[in-house]
Amino acid sequence: MSDADTLLRLAAxxxxxxxxxxxxxxxxxxxxFLERCLYKITTADNQRRGYAAGIVYADSxxxxxxxxxxxxxxxxYERQTYRHIIGMPGLRSGEADEIVAETPFLVVRTMxxxxxxxFATGVYLDRVRTDADGKLRFAQRLVVCDSSRFDTLLxxxx
Amino acid sequence: MSDADTLLRLAAxxxxxxxxxxxxxxxxxxxxFLERCLYKITTADNQRRGYAAGIVYADSxxxxxxxxxxxxxxxxYERQTYRHIIGMPGLRSGEADEIVAETPFLVVRTMxxxxxxxFATGVYLDRVRTDADGKLRFAQRLVVCDSSRFDTLLxxxx
Amino acid sequence: MSDADTLLRLAAxxxxxxxxxxxxxxxxxxxxFLERCLYKITTADNQRRGYAAGIVYADSxxxxxxxxxxxxxxxxYERQTYRHIIGMPGLRSGEADEIVAETPFLVVRTMxxxxxxxFATGVYLDRVRTDADGKLRFAQRLVVCDSSRFDTLLxxxx
Numbered sequence: 001m002s003d004a005d006t007l008l009r010l011a012a013x014x015x016x017x018x019x020x021x022x023x024x025x026x027x028x029x030x031x032x033f034l035e036r037c038l039y040k041i042t043t044a045d046n047q048r049r050g051y052a053a054g055i056v057y058a059d060s061x062x063x064x065x066x067x068x069x070x071x072x073x074x075x076x077y078e079r080q081t082y083r084h085i086i087g088m089p090g091l092r093s094g095e096a097d098e099i100v101a102e103t104p105f106l107v108v109r110t111m112x113x114x115x116x117x118x119f120a121t122g123v124y125l126d127r128v129r130t131d132a133d134g135k136l137r138f139a140q141r142l143v144v145c146d147s148s149r150f151d152t153l154l155x156x157x158x
Numbered sequence: 159m160s161d162a163d164t165l166l167r168l169a170a171x172x173x174x175x176x177x178x179x180x181x182x183x184x185x186x187x188x189x190x191f192l193e194r195c196l197y198k199i200t201t202a203d204n205q206r207r208g209y210a211a212g213i214v215y216a217d218s219x220x221x222x223x224x225x226x227x228x229x230x231x232x233x234x235y236e237r238q239t240y241r242h243i244i245g246m247p248g249l250r251s252g253e254a255d256e257i258v259a260e261t262p263f264l265v266v267r268t269m270x271x272x273x274x275x276x277f278a279t280g281v282y283l284d285r286v287r288t289d290a291d292g293k294l295r296f297a298q299r300l301v302v303c304d305s306s307r308f309d310t311l312l313x314x315x316x
Numbered sequence: 317m318s319d320a321d322t323l324l325r326l327a328a329x330x331x332x333x334x335x336x337x338x339x340x341x342x343x344x345x346x347x348x349f350l351e352r353c354l355y356k357i358t359t360a361d362n363q364r365r366g367y368a369a370g371i372v373y374a375d376s377x378x379x380x381x382x383x384x385x386x387x388x389x390x391x392x393y394e395r396q397t398y399r400h401i402i403g404m405p406g407l408r409s410g411e412a413d414e415i416v417a418e419t420p421f422l423v424v425r426t427m428x429x430x431x432x433x434x435f436a437t438g439v440y441l442d443r444v445r446t447d448a449d450g451k452l453r454f455a456q457r458l459v460v461c462d463s464s465r466f467d468t469l470l471x472x473x474x
Contacts, residue, residue, distance in 0.1 A: 015248040083279040090331040108279045114307025116276045118432045121399035121424045149430025166320045173406040241437040266437045272465025274434045
């Protein structure tokens, strides 16, 4: 796979990732991860200091599915919407069977009354592999947020 | 045309689209649509409820040309500038002769005095076809805004 | 080099450019420019009026290296972080040995206390060439900001 192909396949994965969250198709979001995976939301500060703990942490697709179920129960998701704008991935060297990439993102939140605000910016640190069915899936998505000030609503996937 | 080519040609069309609006080359904007086309600005709420009416509606290139002329007469466009940041398109399945895509966007507005604000976020629902001259043009661009609160200035293309 | 390759190589250069600034690897930023180059930050207003002077101006890689050294001494960079979101480049016609492109950008600033704001939006007017080592580098990057209201912090590269 050429670098150009890799870039475009990654970009397509990111577009699908954003669409699952922003169009409220949350149930499809865990399917973009491998069964054994790492999904973590953390801050640039914590990342720099080497803190392993994340604000959100999941190490399997099953945990991501649970998380979506909790969000649906809490009904928290209905109160606002999100819009991800994801930059082009920057490829990093990795092992032969995986793609390592860093990708900047920005999320705008729109409240029910129409107000919009900058909700989060940061970088995705990704490890992506081709799964048994030939699709690219996340082995790791580390969401490193620029801001350390978090809303209680950060239970929402970023 | 491979998916990679399609993605890049769509991205180029979107870049040109944004440039026409943001660099105040509005007169070139209708030329990115087919003669018979659909351009509509609506909200996610209205879209969900199946309301057909849009805040802005045009079903031909001629109507888009009229709209630009009105904007020039009203001189409304001089008072602020816009900056579109458009994500990578997500391809959807469509008929053989057209490309169907969903593409996230964000628009920042800059006022004459230098203040900037988040003006709009949302998703473009597009149907794109190759015209007689070989260029890609919009058969449909549905601009679905996340926020339902609109400024009177929304006469401006998004 | 096909247009598709050109677009993707430019996008990769932009991703690397943003990463140098946003991940605080400022020392690597001058290496993305040719030894003889033009880097200028200006405003859309000044650009329209044909004012040559920029808010920041450098015409060699050495000047960019000096600028980074000054920023480190002033320690100004530690107080906030930036996040660039860069759109896909729009190719323009240029001389045979260079790529001419216009690329929209948005920068969000995050303060130490976690507050985020829209710091700048605008367009990069670029001339890019293949250097002796085969890498693409900027012969020119003109940063044209939409807003004319500047923070004193604009000593930071955009």
